[in-house]
Amino acid sequence: MFNQETDPANQASSLYDGRNDPQFRTPYVDIEEWREAPVRHRYVHGGFEGTETRFSFYFPDKEVYKGRFFQPVYPVQGSENASQSHIDGVDDKIGFAVSSGSYLVETNMGGASPDITLVYRASAAVANYSRVKAVEYFGPHRPYGYIYGGSGGGFKTISFMENTTGIWDGAVPFVIGTPVAIPNVFTARVHAMRLLWDKFPSILDAIEPGGSGDMYAGLNEEEREALEEVTKMGFPPRAWFAYKEIGDGALTVLSPHVMNLDPAYFEEFWTVPGYLGADPDSSAAKARLRHKTVVTEVIWPRSERRSGADSSTKMGVDEAWKMLTAAADTIPSFRLANAPAADAYLQGAYIKILSGEAAGVKIPLGKIDGDVATIGSAFGFFASLDSLARVKAGDEIAVDNSDYLALQTYHRHQVPTPDYAVWDQFRDERGEPIYPQRPLQVGPMVAYGGAGSLQSGRYEGRMIVVQTLMDESAFPWQADWYRSKAKEHLGDRMDDRFRLWYVDHALHADDSSNNVLDALHIVSYVPVLHQALLDLSDWVERGIAPPSNTRYEVKDGQVIVPPTAAERQGIQPVIRLTANGGERADVGIGEAVRFEAKIEAPPNTGRIVSAAWDFEGEATFPIEGTIVYENEEGSQAVVRATHSFSKPGTYFPVLRAGSSRNGDSEDLYTQVLNLCRVRVVVK
Template sequence: MQETNNENAQARCNGLHDAQFQQPYVDVDEWRNEPERHRYIHGGFEGNDTKFSFYFPSKEGYEGRFFQPVYPVQGSENAAQSQTEGVDNKIGFAISNGAYLVETNMGGMSPDATLVYRASAAVAQYSRVKAAELYGPHRPYGYIYGGSGGGYKTISFMENTTGVWDGAVPFVIGTPMAIPNVFTARVHAMRILKDKFPAIIDALEPGGSGDMYAGLNEEERNALEEVTRLGFPPKAWFAYKEIGDGALTVLAPAVMQMDTTFFEDFWKLPGYLGTDPESSAARARLRFKSVITEVIRPQKQGAAHDKSVNMGVDEAWKMLTETEGNVPSFRLDSVPTGEVYVDGAFIHVMSGEAAGEKIPLGQLNGDIVTIGSAFGFFPSAQSLGKIKPGDEILLDNSDYLAIQTYHRHQVPTRDYQVWDQFRDDNGEPLYPQRAFLVGPIIANGGAGSIQSGRYEGKMIVVQTLMDESAFPWQADWYRTKVKEALGDALDDQFRLWFVDHALHVDNSSNNSLDGLHIVSYIPALHQALRDLSAWVERGITPPASTSYEVVDGQVVVPSSAAERKGIQPIISLKVGGSERAEISIGQAVSFKAEVEAPPSTGKIVAAHWDFEGEATFPVEAVISYVNEEGSEAIIEATYVFTKPGTYFPVLRAASNREGNSDNLYTQVLNIGRVRVVVK
C-alpha cells in the first residue's frame, strides 16, 4: 500500500527539476475580451497528460502575482471559462486584483497520487517563465486556493512543495476521516428522519421551540443525536431535500472495492445493525426479484454536456460518474409495493447474456426502472445492449443500507473526538471495527498525502458553519495540526475564519437553494486571497482568526462581531423586540437590526430586505451608521402583511474592507431572520 504519511513521502518538490515536466509547449496564445480583456495561453508538457491555461492581464494592470484555483478532481484546465458571471468569475477576480489566473488539469487521472501536486507545481513554475517573458524579469508571488477535495489538494500542495506557492486559502476542508463518514452518517439520519424534518426545521427557525428532538421516538432521536455529535450542523437541515446523499453513491463503490467483505458482514455478523431483525435497516431492506418485459431505449439525444467543467466543490464528484448517450430503462413484470426504499439500490442481472452485471438503480416509476450512475459500476453501452426481455433481475438496496452506518466501524485515533460517542468508558470501540480506515486511503489517493500541518508560507482557512458535507469542526482539527507544527508561531502563518449561514457549495447561483437561509461565502474567500497577498507581500497582518469552541461536535461562536472576530459582519434582527411576532392582517410591524463588522474588517456598505419569502431582496434598506468607521449600523423598517400565513423576513447585509459598495467580489455577506405569524 502506498505510504500515507508525509514523513515517508518523497522529498518536497519545487516543480523545477521534475523529470516529467522539462518539455513544456504552448498551442494557443491569443488575446480575448471575455469575461475580461486578457491574454490566454494554453499548453501542456510533452510526454504526459498535464495541461494548463494561463489568463494574463494587460501590463498596466499587472501587480506581480498569480492565483491558482485547485479543483476537487483532476480533469479540466479550462473550468474558469464556464464561471464568468458575477462574483463567481475567477478570471475577472484575478485580473481586477492585479493577478493572472493559472489553471491545470493536475496531470489528469493517474495511479501516482503525487502527480497532482507535482504537475501543479510544474505548471505554476512555468507560468512564472511566461510572466517574465510578458512583463520582464521578476518572480511573481503565487497563491493557491481550493475547497472540499480541492481543499485537501491545496493543503497537500503546500505541505509537499517548497518555493512554489507563497500562500494558500483552503476552504470548506475535511479531515482524513471525512470520506465516506460525513456522508454515511448524514444519509443514515435522512432515511430514519425523512418524515420528521419539517418539525425539526421549524424548531430551529427563529421563534421556534429550539428543541429539535421534540416528538421523535427513540430510534429517530438517536439518529439525529449521532449525526449532530459527529458534526452535522442542524440548521443545514432546511436543505435536506436538495443536499440528498451528495457524493455517497460515488463513494460507496470505492468502499466496496477496498473493504469487500463489509457488505456481507453487515448482514451476518453480531454487532452490525443489519443483524438486528428489528432494526430500521432490516425493515428497509429490499431484495425483490422480477423479470424484464421490455427494454425501453430513448431517442438519441443531442450532444452531451461537457462535464469536465463541473469543478465546483459540490458538483465536481459528478465528473466521476460515467454516462452514455442512450441509456435505456426497463419495464418489469412485477414491482415491489408499499413504501419502498430504493435510494442507492442496484439492479443485479441474474440471467441472460448480461448475467452478472450490477447496475445502479435510478428511479422506480410504476413498472419502469431507470438507470442511475455510480463510479466504477456504470456498465458500458455494449453491456447494456446485452440486456433483453426475459432476463431475470434482482432489485437490491442491501449495500446502500449497510454503508449508512460504516462510520461506526471506522473509529480512529482519539484526536477525532467526535467518534467518542462510539467508544466505551475505557476508550474501546462499541462496535466491531474493520481491519483498516478507508478515509485516509481515499484522502491520500486524491491529494497525494495526508495533512500534517507542516508547510512553508502563509495560510488562511475559510470554513462555513452550516457545511453539510465538510463538517465545521474539521477546520479546527487541521488548526490543531498546524499548532503542533508551529507552536507559538501559529498566528504568524495561519488564520481560520468561519462564515455563518453558508453551506458547502461554492457558487452564488445555486438554483436549488434560496437565499433566505444562506449567503455565498465566495466574497469572504476573495477577501481572504486579498488579505493573504497583502500579508505575504507587504507584511500587513490580516484580521484575527474567528473565536470559537467545539462542543459535542458543533462549532459554537460568540454572538457579537467584536468577540467572534474573523471577517463576517453579524446581524442581530428583531421584530417587535423579539425573534417572533404574531399580528393581524393589515397591522404594521416594526423591524430593527443591529449590524456590526468585526474590528478592522471594513464598513457596512449594503443591506436589503425580503419580507415575504420572494428570495429576491427587493427592498433596499436604510443604513444608519453608529460609528465614524461605518462598521456598526442600525437598520429599521416597518411592513404591512396583507395575507395570513407564517413569514420569515430576512435582512441581508454586506461589509467591504475599503467601504466600496461597487466591488462585487468582496462584499462579505450575512443574513438575519425572524418569524412573523399573520392571522
C-alpha cells in the same frame, strides 16, 4: 495503513521543488491571444510535451499587474479551462484575478494517472512555467503565487503546500475535510435522512427563530438517536432546511469504491451481531428490499447527444464528483414484470442481474416509473457498460437496497484515532469502540489517493482556511482539526503563519447560483474566499497581518461562535434582527411590525455598505434598507423598517447585509455578506 507521521510525502527531506523533474522539461504554447471577455486579458494555453498536462493562463494588462498569480485547485483532475464556465458575478475567477492585478493559472493537474504525486508535480510545473511567461510579458521578477481549493480541492491545496517547496507562497483551502471524512460524513447524513425524512418540518420549525428550540420533541427513540448521532458527528442542524436538495452528496458515487475495498462488510452487516442489519427488529432490516422480478423488455432510447455545457468544465466543489459518473450518451431502461411496492425505499438500490448472459452484473438503479426501471450512476459502474447489451427480455433480476442500507452506518465501524473527538460517541469509558470495527480505514485511503498525502500541518508559507458553519458535507469541526495539526507544527509561529475564518449562513457549494436553493437561509462565501486571497497576498508581500481568527469552541461536534462581531472576529459582519423587539412577533392582518437590525463588522474589516429586506419570502430582497451608521468607521450600523402582512400565515422576514474592506457599495468580488431571520405569525 497510511500514517501521516511516516508518510514520506510529508517529510521535509522530500519536498518537491520541480527544478529537475524530467517529465516537465518541454513546455509548449498552442494558443496565445488577447480576449475581451469576461474582462480584457491575454489568454495562453498549452501543455508539456510527452504528458497529458495542460494549462491555461489569463494575464492582465501590464499597467494593472501587481506581480502575483492565483491558482485554483479543483476537486478532481479535469479541465484547464474550468473558469471559463463561471464568468458571471462574484463567481468569475478570471474577472476577480485580473481586476485585482493578478493573473490566473489553471491546469488539469496532469489528467488521470496512477501516480498519486502527479497532481502536485504537474500543478507545480504549470506554476513555474507561468512565471516564465510572466517575465516574458512584464519583465524580470518572481511572481508571488497563491493556490486555493475547496472540498476535494482543499485536500489537494493542503497537499500541495505540504509536499512542495518554493512553488507557492501561500494558500487558501476552503470547506475542507479530514483524512477520515469520506465516506463517513455522507453515511451519517443519509442514515439520519432515511429515519427523519417526515420529521424534518417539525425539526426545522423548532430551530427556526421563534421556535421551541427543542429539535428532538416528538421523535421516537430511534429517530432521536439518529438525530443526536449525526449532530454529534458534526452535521450542523440548521443545514437541514435543504434536506430535499442535498440528498446523499457523493455517497452513490463512493459506494462501489467502499464495496471494492471492504466487500465482506456488506455481508457481515446483515449477519454478524453488533451491526444494525443483524437485528431483525431494526429499521434497516425493515427497510431492506430484495424484490425479484423479470425483465419483459429492454428499452433502448434513440441516440441523442446531451445538450448543455460540457460537463468536464463543471468543477465546483458540489459538481466535480459528477464528472466521475460520465457515461455513454444512451443507456437502456428495463420494463419489469412487476415493480416494487410504491413505498419501498429505493434510494441507492441496485439492479442485480440473476440470470442470462449478464448474470452477476450490478447496475445502480435510477428510479422506477410505473413498471420501467431506469439506470442511475455510480463510480466504477460504467466501466462495464458493455454488459448492458447482454441483458435480454426474460432475464431474472432483483431490485436490492441491501448494500446502500449497510453503508449508512459504516461510520460506526470506522472509529479512528482519539484526535477525532466526534467518534467518542462510539467509544466506551475505556476509549474502546462499542461496535465491531472493520480491518481497514477507508477514509485515509481515499484522501491519500486523491491528494497524494495526508494532512500533517507541516507546510511552508502562509495559509488562511475558510470554513462554513452550515456545511452539510465538510462538517465545520474539520477545519479546527487541521488547525490543531498546524499548531503542532508551527507552535509559537502559528499567529504569523495561519488563520481560520468561519462563515455563517453558508453551505458547502462555492457557486453563488446555488443560493437560489434558498437565499432566505444562505449567503455565498465566495467574497470571503476572495478577500482571504487578497489578505494573504498582503500578508506575504507587504507583511500586513490579516484580521484575527474567528473565535469559537467545538462542543459535541458543533462549532459554536460568539454572538457579536467584536467577540467572534474573523471578517464576516454579524446581524441581530428583531421584530417588535424580539425574534418572534404575533400580529394581526394589516398590523404594522417594527423591524430593527443592528449590524456590526469585526474590527478592522471594513464598512457596512449594503442592506436589503425580504419580508414575504420572495427570496429577491426587493427593498433596500436605509443604513444609519453608529460609529465613524461605519463598522456599526442600524437598519429599521416597518411592514404589515395582508394574509394570515407564518413568515420569516430576512435582512441581508454586506461589508466591504474599502467601503465600496459597488464591490462585486469581496463584499462579505450575512443575514438574519425572524418569525412573524399573522393571524
